[in-house]
Amino acid sequence: DIQMTQSPSSLSASVGDTVTITCQASQDISNYLNWYQQKPGKAPKLLIYDASNLETGVPSRFSGSGSETDFTFTIRSLQPEDTATYYCQHYDDLPYTFGLGTKVEI
Amino acid sequence: QVQLVESGGGLVKPGGSLRLSCTASGFTFSDFYMSWIRQSPGKGLEWLSYISGFSTIIHYADSVRGRFTISRDNAKKSLYLQMDSLRAEDTAVYYCARNWNYFDFWGPGTLLTVSS
Numbered sequence: 001d002i003q004m005t006q007s008p009s010s011l012s013a014s015v016g017d018t019v020t021i022t023c024q025a026s027q028d029i030s031n032y033l034n035w036y037q038q039k040p041g042k043a044p045k046l047l048i049y050d051a052s053n054l055e056t057g058v059p060s061r062f063s064g065s066g067s068e069t070d071f072t073f074t075i076r077s078l079q080p081e082d083t084a085t086y087y088c089q090h091y092d093d094l095p096y097t098f099g100l101g102t103k104v105e106i
Numbered sequence: 107q108v109q110l111v112e113s114g115g116g117l118v119k120p121g122g123s124l125r126l127s128c129t130a131s132g133f134t135f136s137d138f139y140m141s142w143i144r145q146s147p148g149k150g151l152e153w154l155s156y157i158s159g160f161s162t163i164i165h166y167a168d169s170v171r172g173r174f175t176i177s178r179d180n181a182k183k184s185l186y187l188q189m190d191s192l193r194a195e196d197t198a199v200y201y202c203a204r205n206w207n208y209f210d211f212w213g214p215g216t217l218l219t220v221s222s
Contacts, residue, residue, distance in 0.1 A: 036209075096153040
């Protein structure tokens with residue numbers, strides 16, 4: 001199975017800050033990487049697909065980049081409603097696997 | 107708008123069985139693969155299984171292969187997960203999700219607790 005290693009596991013930032021989360025795959029997954037946001041008690045929500053494509057309706061302050069094994073997720077101009085846990089997920093091969101998440105507190 | 111709603115969770119004893127359902131609306135159900143994904147505190151998010159639009163392609167994670175069975179009824183716009191030989195480690199919130207190369211819509215989830 002492909003392992004997805006996310007870091008940091010948690011972070012605290014202020015409104016207006018830029019935060020960056022990294023996700024490292026245990027092998028080359030090309031750009032087959034998605035990012036999700038999950039708020040407490042809710043299902044995950046797709047934010048970024050194919051490493052860098054913004055899902056429809058998602059604010060442009062969210063962005064993703066990377067390829068092969070190293071990926072980055074960035075939130076610019078952090079807003080109070082961005083408090084959540086963020087997960088990466090690959091779809092290069094089965095089983096699809098997720099990172100363990102990064103909890104973002106504001 | 108796309109909606110997915112799971113049902114059927116509850117408390118089951120180890121070794122027991124349960125069937126989860128997921129009812130879809132707002133899209134042409136048969137056009138899409140569908141997946142089951144679970145989330146437990148100990149293991150995070152775990153993809154379990156997917157099924158193609160007309161049930162011709164099915165895959166399972168190793169952790170549930172042979173114990174869980176995914177199926178769908180396109181006429182009822184419903185997805186199912188038959189879970190047998192349940193174990194304590196199957197305790198989790200179970201989500202159904204519309205599946206492309208990403209999971210673009212998720213249900214709110216249903217909680218399964220396996221305990222004696």
